[in-house]
Amino acid sequence: xAVNQKKPSALKDLNxxxxxxxxxxxxxxIFAGLGMFVIASLTITLIILFLDLVLDGYPKFTLDxxxxxxxxxxxxxxxxxxxxxxxxxLIVTFIVAVPLGIAAGIYLxxxxxxxxxxxxxxxxxxxxxxxxxxxxxxxxxxxxVYSFGLGQSxxxxxxxxxxxxxxxxxxxxxxxIRAIPVQIREAAYAVGATKWQVVLNHVVQYSxxxxxxxxxxxxxxxxxxxxxxxxxxALTFIAFLPPSPVTIDPPxxxxxxxxxxFTVLPIxxxxxxxxxxxxxxxxxxxxxxxxxxLTVLMNGVAIKLRYNIRKKIKW
Amino acid sequence: MSEPIISARLSKDFQRNIxxxxxxxxxxxxxxxxxxxxxxxxxxLVSEAIPFFQHVSIYEFLTDTVWTPNYSIKHYGILPLIxxxxxxTFIALLVAVPLGTITAIYxxxxxxxxxxETVKPILELLVGVPTVVFGYxxxxxxxxxxxxxxxxxxxxxxxxxxxxxxxxxxxYIASLAEDSMRAVPMxxxxxxxxxxxxxxxxxxxxxxxxxxSGIVAAYILxxxxxxxxxxxxxxxxxxxxxxxxxPVESAATITSYIVSVALGxxxxxxxxxxxxxxxxxxxxxxxxxxxxxGHMTRKKFAERY
Amino acid sequence: xxxxxxxxxxxxxxxxxxxxFFYADGTQALKKINLPVYENKITALIGPSGCGKSxxxxxxxxxxxxxxxNKYEGEIILYPDNTNILDKKVDPIEVRMRISMVFQKPNPxxxxxxxxxxxxxxxxxxxxxxxxxxxxxxxxxxxxxWNEVKDRLQDLAFNLSGGQQQRLCIARALATEPEIxxxxxxxxxxxxxxxxxIEELMSELKKKLSILIVTHNMQQAARxxxxxxxxxxxxxxxxxxTNKIFTxxxxxxxxxxxxxxxx
Numbered sequence: 055x056a057v058n059q060k061k062p063s064a065l066k067d068l069n070x071x072x073x074x075x076x077x078x079x080x081x082x083x084i085f086a087g088l089g090m091f092v093i094a095s096l097t098i099t100l101i102i103l104f105l106d107l108v109l110d111g112y113p114k115f116t117l118d119x120x121x122x123x124x125x126x127x128x129x130x131x132x133x134x135x136x137x138x139x140x141x142x143x144l145i146v147t148f149i150v151a152v153p154l155g156i157a158a159g160i161y162l163x164x165x166x167x168x169x170x171x172x173x174x175x176x177x178x179x180x181x182x183x184x185x186x187x188x189x190x191x192x193x194x195x196x197x198x199v200y201s202f203g204l205g206q207s208x209x210x211x212x213x214x215x216x217x218x219x220x221x222x223x224x225x226x227x228x229x230x231i232r233a234i235p236v237q238i239r240e241a242a243y244a245v246g247a248t249k250w251q252v253v254l255n256h257v258v259q260y261s262x263x264x265x266x267x268x269x270x271x272x273x274x275x276x277x278x279x280x281x282x283x284x285x286x287x288a289l290t291f292i293a294f295l296p297p298s299p300v301t302i303d304p305p306x307x308x309x310x311x312x313x314x315x316f317t318v319l320p321i322x323x324x325x326x327x328x329x330x331x332x333x334x335x336x337x338x339x340x341x342x343x344x345x346x347x348l349t350v351l352m353n354g355v356a357i358k359l360r361y362n363i364r365k366k367i368k369w
Numbered sequence: 370m371s372e373p374i375i376s377a378r379l380s381k382d383f384q385r386n387i388x389x390x391x392x393x394x395x396x397x398x399x400x401x402x403x404x405x406x407x408x409x410x411x412x413x414l415v416s417e418a419i420p421f422f423q424h425v426s427i428y429e430f431l432t433d434t435v436w437t438p439n440y441s442i443k444h445y446g447i448l449p450l451i452x453x454x455x456x457x458t459f460i461a462l463l464v465a466v467p468l469g470t471i472t473a474i475y476x477x478x479x480x481x482x483x484x485x486e487t488v489k490p491i492l493e494l495l496v497g498v499p500t501v502v503f504g505y506x507x508x509x510x511x512x513x514x515x516x517x518x519x520x521x522x523x524x525x526x527x528x529x530x531x532x533x534x535x536x537x538x539x540x541y542i543a544s545l546a547e548d549s550m551r552a553v554p555m556x557x558x559x560x561x562x563x564x565x566x567x568x569x570x571x572x573x574x575x576x577x578x579x580x581x582s583g584i585v586a587a588y589i590l591x592x593x594x595x596x597x598x599x600x601x602x603x604x605x606x607x608x609x610x611x612x613x614x615x616p617v618e619s620a621a622t623i624t625s626y627i628v629s630v631a632l633g634x635x636x637x638x639x640x641x642x643x644x645x646x647x648x649x650x651x652x653x654x655x656x657x658x659x660x661x662x663g664h665m666t667r668k669k670f671a672e673r674y
Numbered sequence: 675x676x677x678x679x680x681x682x683x684x685x686x687x688x689x690x691x692x693x694x695f696f697y698a699d700g701t702q703a704l705k706k707i708n709l710p711v712y713e714n715k716i717t718a719l720i721g722p723s724g725c726g727k728s729x730x731x732x733x734x735x736x737x738x739x740x741x742x743x744n745k746y747e748g749e750i751i752l753y754p755d756n757t758n759i760l761d762k763k764v765d766p767i768e769v770r771m772r773i774s775m776v777f778q779k780p781n782p783x784x785x786x787x788x789x790x791x792x793x794x795x796x797x798x799x800x801x802x803x804x805x806x807x808x809x810x811x812x813x814x815x816x817x818x819x820w821n822e823v824k825d826r827l828q829d830l831a832f833n834l835s836g837g838q839q840q841r842l843c844i845a846r847a848l849a850t851e852p853e854i855x856x857x858x859x860x861x862x863x864x865x866x867x868x869x870x871x872i873e874e875l876m877s878e879l880k881k882k883l884s885i886l887i888v889t890h891n892m893q894q895a896a897r898x899x900x901x902x903x904x905x906x907x908x909x910x911x912x913x914x915x916t917n918k919i920f921t922x923x924x925x926x927x928x929x930x931x932x933x934x935x936x937x
Contacts, residue, residue: 075565075567078567078570079567081567081569081570082567082568082569085474085568085572086475086479086568088471088475089471089472089474089476089480090475092471092472093472093475093488095468096491096492096495096539099495099536100495100498102510103498103502106506106509107502153399155399157395157396157399157400158396158400158402158403161393161396161397161399162400165393165396166397166400167742168742174404175400175401175403175404178406178407179403181657181660182403182406184590184660185410185597185653185657186596186599186624186652186653186656187597187599188624188628189410189414189597189652191627192410192413192627192645192646192649193406193410193414195631196413196414196416196417197413200637201413217406220403220406221403224403237777238781238783238784239740240737240740240781241777241782241783241843241846242783242793243737243740243770244735244737244774244775245770245771245774245846245847245850246767246768246770246771246794246797246798246850247767247793248385248797249389250388250392251797256783259785260784271497274497275499277499278497278499278500278501278502279499280499280500280501280600281599281600281603281627281628284628284631284632285627285628285645287635323502323505324501324504324603324604327501327504327505327508327509327604335509338505339505339509342501342502342505345499345502346498346499346502349498350498353493353494353497354490357490357493357494
């Protein structure tokens with residue numbers, strides 16, 4: 055019969071198709087394996103990088119390392135001036151970049167009306183995020199160090215890193231604000247709130263976590279930033295501490311530290327890497343371990359925080 | 370029923386309005402600060418580079434193959450710095466483009482929600498690693514490893530830092546490219562699956578072409594990152610300008626030149642001082658062009674979906 | 675002071691006069707709307723989607739001012755003080771303090787139950803704890819929510835059910851003792867039981883204030899409103915007693931819509 059005659063060839067086709075599908079599925083598996091391999095390699099790289107620093111720097115993990123100044127003798131050298139310098143620089147960075155960045159983010163999301171002005175600001179913000187960090191160093195060298203006469207000081211360094219951090223804070227503020235539905239704003243306006251009341255009582259409060267995430271990530275980046283600070287001429291060998299910001303006599307606050315010379319952790323590390331002697335490389339590794347522990351911790355907190363926000367608030 | 374309110378109460382409350390206006394103005398100033406920074410960058414770089422170009426012709430700057438502004442016999446050709454920058458960038462791309470693209474396709478099309486949620490934070494941690502640490506890694510770990518394979522390799526070379534820089538920019542490419550792929554409408558995937566395509570076929574023949582401009586934008590922005598990267602090359606590639614494209618040689622990039630000059634004694638207003646601004650201006654122009662190109666490509670992609 | 679009355683001797687609380695409204699893109703969403711809102715009555719706005727009923731409602735507390743480029747023409751007069759609330763000289767914030775609004779989807783703030791209700795009072799500068807406590811309790815009682823939440827006023831408002839959230843939003847709008855309350859399809863996101871609760875609540879509320887409600891549910895309009903207005907393509911087709919509209923409308927278009935031949 056006609057039907058039966060056709061059957062064998064149809065079956066043969068089906069078998070061909072099945073072979074083909076098996077082949078295609080094999081490709082799927084191969085690619086999935088490749089993808090997992092790449093991701094595993096990246097993860098392992100991150101782990102090796104961390105272990106390498108920790109193992110190399112292990113002999114230096116003593117209290118002395120944190121309480122000694124750098125020295126010509128590698129065994130006695132420590133990172134006291136570097137971690138104090140990093141902390142003070144970051145205080146300046148934080149005080150400048152955070153309010154400015156949040157204010158700019160609020161303006162761009164809540165106030166700016168479509169037009170040439172907001173376009174120009176938008177373009178500038180996204181452009182600044184892509185400018186290489188060393189260019190900020192050149193800007194600071196020309197502007198802060200020489201034009202403003204601030205010298206190679208903690209203030210200059212803090213301001214430089216603040217410029218670098220600003221786009222990060224602006225972008226995260228905007229993203230956090232954008233997640234707040236328009237209905238919440240309308241509800242606040244509907245009971246008679248003014249624009250600023252809506253911003254202060256609602257927008258800022260509900261985007262707080264997201265902004266904080268951006269601030270932490272920005273600060274973590276500032277801790278590790280090296281090139282711009284070298285460019286402004288930060289000294290690499292500092293065997294003294296800046297004047298203390300807090301005094302025992304009134305007015306209890308002393309701002310002289312802002313004008314002091316300084317070094318920071320990554321510059322100290324760079325300095326030790328550049329020495330030919332192996333003993334200094336151990337110091338560099340230990341400093342690197344400190345930096346990476348700090349940045350990984352901060353980034354980890356930020357990632358966790360963002361995850362919690364996403365889970366907690368469902369509008 | 371509340372008391373009828375007299376219309377005088379309905380007139381504007383001037384004091385409050387002035388406060389509101391003042392706050393808006395203060396916020397505007399904060400936002401406009403971004404414009405100020407950009408202008409300041411351009412102003413500082415150009416104003417310091419002008420005296421440099423009065424001393425050195427643009428022709429010499431762009432064609433001379435020797436760069437020795439701080440030696441007694443001075444040459445001002447940017448080409449050696451550009452060759453170093455391009456070579457390290459190229460090596461980085463050789464590493465980052467395949468790894469980044471594979472990661473993006475895997476995360477967007479293959480990985481389960483749980484895997485994606487685990488891998489993305491790891492990539493973010495990788496982005497957070499300071500470049501000075503990557504530099505240490507290149508000099509102390511990667512180059513010695515490479516020397517085992519290729520014993521003639523010098524301590525300072527472009528290959529090691531190039532590879533490490535590649536690892537550094539994988540997360541950028543992966544996350545930007547993945548965003549573009551996930552922006553491709555689900556209907557397109559369903560269309561492919563409905564015809565019996567497998568995941569791999571759908572990814573390669575449908576999703577990747579559909580997201581191609583977004584993926585290319587990711588590559589361009591990654592190039593910009595690599596061109597501007599400083600510490601890895603400053604630490605591990607040597608800081609001697611060298612007109613070569615050979616990755617096993619040592620060389621300086623635009624960025625590492627700036628670092629090497631800044632580490633020495635800077636005579637404010639001298640030709641050495643001015644030369645780092647000329648180099649910086651060149652770098653800014655290169656990254657700016659790349660960023661504009663990248664953002665335009667990305668925007669074109671975003672408009673499609 | 676002018677007190678206008680209709681044929682049933684009811685007091686007009688507010689009235690739109692030749693109201694036109696244009697969105698920023700130039701589309702005219704409202705065309706010459708003349709509609710009174712009577713005191714202590716519920717006026718319902720019905721009509722197919724996109725007919726402009728929500729646009730009309732939102733004009734009453736100047737919500738359109740939040741988005742640049744929108745334009746009003748004509749007047750909305752608020753009695754007894756004869757204020758044209760659309761007048762450029764009138765502060766929209768003052769208008770919103772007199773006319774409050776409840777939205778389509780419950781939109782409590784991610785704050786405590788107490789703070790949600792107290793917010794309208796706080797923006798008026800009221801920070802006295804005792805007064806706030808009293809007014810919040812009164813508003814929550816007015817919104818028939820007090821018994822359910824009195825023991826957990828500091829809980830996050832998000833933990834309430836959808837119907838409770840909407841009653842919380844009503845309490846929030848009520849706390850400031852508004853003269854008119856606007857409802858923009860307040861039950862469209864709620865289940866039938868929660869809907870009945872809100873409807874009963876509205877009938878209770880109209881003893882204290884005037885209500886203007888947008889609904890796409892004709893049965894709801896018939897159940898709760900005293901007056902009904904049918905809008906179509908930005909125009910007011912017919913406005914009358916709810917009974918009359920649903921039993922004997924004077925316009926053919928209204929009849930078609932009511933009987934389901936159209937819409």
